[in-house]
Amino acid sequence: MKSAKSVNRVCEFLSSRVSASGPVWSIQIGSYSTCPHAANALSAESAMEELSNALPYSAVPGPKPIPILGNAWRLFPVIGHYAISDVAKISYQLYEEYGRIAKLGGLMGRPDLLFVYDADEIEKCYRNEGVTPFRPSMPSLVKYKSVVRKDFFGELPGVVGVHGEQWREFRSRVQKPILQLSTVRRYLAPLEEVTEDFLERCQQLLDENSELPDDFDNEIHKWSLECIGRVALDTRLGCLEPNLAPDSEPQQIIDAAKYALRNVATLELKAPYWRYFPTPLWTRYVNNMNFFVDVCMKYIGAATQRMKSGSRTTNGEPSLLEKVITSEKNEKIATIMALDLILVGIDTISMAVCSILYQLATRPELQHKVHEELVRVLPDPKTPLTIPLLDQMHYLRAFIKEVFRTYSTVIGNGRTLQEDTLICGYRIPKGIQVVFPTIVTGNMEEYVTDAATFRPERWLKPNQGGVEGKLHPFASLPYGYGARMCLGRRFADLEMQILLAKLLRNYKLEFHHEPLKYAVTFMYAPDGPLKFKMLKI
Numbered sequence: 301m302k303s304a305k306s307v308n309r310v311c312e313f314l315s316s317r318v319s320a321s322g323p324v325w326s327i328q329i330g331s332y333s334t335c336p337h338a339a340n341a342l343s344a345e346s347a348m349e350e351l352s353n354a355l356p357y358s359a360v361p362g363p364k365p366i367p368i369l370g371n372a373w374r375l376f377p378v379i380g381h382y383a384i385s386d387v388a389k390i391s392y393q394l395y396e397e398y399g400r401i402a403k404l405g406g407l408m409g410r411p412d413l414l415f416v417y418d419a420d421e422i423e424k425c426y427r428n429e430g431v432t433p434f435r436p437s438m439p440s441l442v443k444y445k446s447v448v449r450k451d452f453f454g455e456l457p458g459v460v461g462v463h464g465e466q467w468r469e470f471r472s473r474v475q476k477p478i479l480q481l482s483t484v485r486r487y488l489a490p491l492e493e494v495t496e497d498f499l500e501r502c503q504q505l506l507d508e509n510s511e512l513p514d515d516f517d518n519e520i521h522k523w524s525l526e527c528i529g530r531v532a533l534d535t536r537l538g539c540l541e542p543n544l545a546p547d548s549e550p551q552q553i554i555d556a557a558k559y560a561l562r563n564v565a566t567l568e569l570k571a572p573y574w575r576y577f578p579t580p581l582w583t584r585y586v587n588n589m590n591f592f593v594d595v596c597m598k599y600i601g602a603a604t605q606r607m608k609s610g611s612r613t614t615n616g617e618p619s620l621l622e623k624v625i626t627s628e629k630n631e632k633i634a635t636i637m638a639l640d641l642i643l644v645g646i647d648t649i650s651m652a653v654c655s656i657l658y659q660l661a662t663r664p665e666l667q668h669k670v671h672e673e674l675v676r677v678l679p680d681p682k683t684p685l686t687i688p689l690l691d692q693m694h695y696l697r698a699f700i701k702e703v704f705r706t707y708s709t710v711i712g713n714g715r716t717l718q719e720d721t722l723i724c725g726y727r728i729p730k731g732i733q734v735v736f737p738t739i740v741t742g743n744m745e746e747y748v749t750d751a752a753t754f755r756p757e758r759w760l761k762p763n764q765g766g767v768e769g770k771l772h773p774f775a776s777l778p779y780g781y782g783a784r785m786c787l788g789r790r791f792a793d794l795e796m797q798i799l800l801a802k803l804l805r806n807y808k809l810e811f812h813h814e815p816l817k818y819a820v821t822f823m824y825a826p827d828g829p830l831k832f833k834m835l836k837i
């Protein structure tokens with residue numbers, strides 16, 4: 301029984317790791333020559349009729365729950381045919397066994413998970429998700445924000461782990477400055493500087509065979525931490541310095557971020573005693589989060605002081621923090637925004653980079669194409685990057701998109717339905733958690749021509765050397781879609797492009813070890829030492 305409950309946590313964890321996005325609520329009703337409201341009413345009426353004629357939810361196919369254990373047993377390693385460690389495989393197996401829609405129910409005390417593999421239906425779900433889409437989220441963070449530190453987070457607790465009007469209000473306050481192109485552009489030079497320091501550190505880490513160390517993923521992690529410090533806290537945290545003292549602030553930040561990555565999974569997957577009393581793991585989690593809040597408060601306080609004394613970070617475009625502090629006149633909003641960006645902006649990007657580098661190192665011909673493009677765009681490797689230069693790196697961008705399609709870093713996205721919804725001909729009740737498994741749909745021949753082939757050219761326009769073929773826009777959505785779409789996507793793209801451009805213009809990456817398997821640890825990424833050989837070109 302205890303194990304069954306822990307399996308139940310896997311499902312909760314699973315559904316909290318899938319993400320989604322999606323504005324565009326303007327549904328195309330077709331052309332009308334009379335009153336548009338009449339057309340709307342007609343369409344609403346026919347939607348109601350479709351819903352009432354739909355097949356019942358009970359008819360959705362899926363593994364049959366067995367008494368007492370429900371469906372939780374199916375996630376047990378060995379006795380079930382789905383392995384906990386390979387969540388991606390569960391998504392594939394459900395599709396293979398049941399087709400375009402499958403229900404995983406009987407999950408003991410938690411809503412069913414409904415896997416949808418039909419890209420047209422996924423598109424409909426996103427486009428109709430309403431103004432406050434609900435993404436099931438990390439229960440430990442929800443408790444931390446809404447119970448443990450309610451005193452601090454109050455009525456506007458941020459966007460991550462927050463829903464409904466509170467989410468909408470917060471997002472509407474910070475979305476514009478975060479997504480504004482002028483804000484993002486402003487960070488090009490500072491992030492380039494961070495990346496140059498990172499590459500210098502990589503050089504120092506090379507062994508006598510010019511190979512990077514076993515734990516190179518930790519170094520990538522530090523780079524992404526340093527980038528997010530620059531964006532969300534207006535500071536250089538110092539995480540890339542060699543020989544950090546264990547009690548130095550950067551080392552403590554590195555440890556706290558690593559802890560967040562490794563142990564939150566344990567907290568949410570194992571029996572959730574922490575919901576009822578403070579277990580040692582929970583206490584450590586809370587202390588860790590408090591530490592992050594303190595760090596954010598310290599740097600936002602410093603930014604406010606700088607602004608009061610009239611000395612800003614630069615004379616040009618204000619920084620993200622400066623924009624938010626000025627428009628909100630409220631340090632707390634800026635602090636909570638920074639905390640949210642840090643919480644989700646470190647692991648996503650570092651795991652994505654691990655995956656992209658592994659694919660580049662193991663596909664030398666394609667890596668060579670990226671390098672050729674970079675030589676064309678940057679004949680002098682020392683040329684500082686600019687946005688127009690980055691915009692010419694079409695093949696590099698296509699390569700990133702193709703990695704996301706084939707090895708979806710965030711394995712999928714999800715929404716808790718806010719009202720009864722018609723999906724694949726079934727009436728799906730409000731409250732069900734719908735999963736959009738991009739790890740599967742991005743690889744379906746139905747939506748992507750020659751899906752099994754890794755081919756960045758599919759993302760290019762014909763005049764850029766692109767190849768024609770099917771590519772359903774809702775099959776591979778790395779950043780989700782809509783009102784809840786990834787808030788940091790522009791920074792993520794910028795950070796990845798800067799790193800790859802600087803690295804591959806100057807170095808060749810090789811991998812001379814046993815091929816690595818991909819696994820879902822926290823995100824979907826190669827599971828093993830990334831001992832790349834890094835050779836100066």
Ligand code: HEM
Binds near residue numbers: 435646
């Ligand atoms: C390659 C790296 C990244 C990937 C693949 C990624 C993917 C995603 C996805 C799929 C979602 C869910 C969207 C939805 O529910 O529709 C999301 C949400 C979010 N992401 Fe990212 N992300 C990445 C990097 C970042 C970075 C660097 C930041 C911060 C600077 C960030 C900040 C956020 C925030 C704040 C949300 C929550 C948005 C909300 O619920 O309103 N992400 N991300």
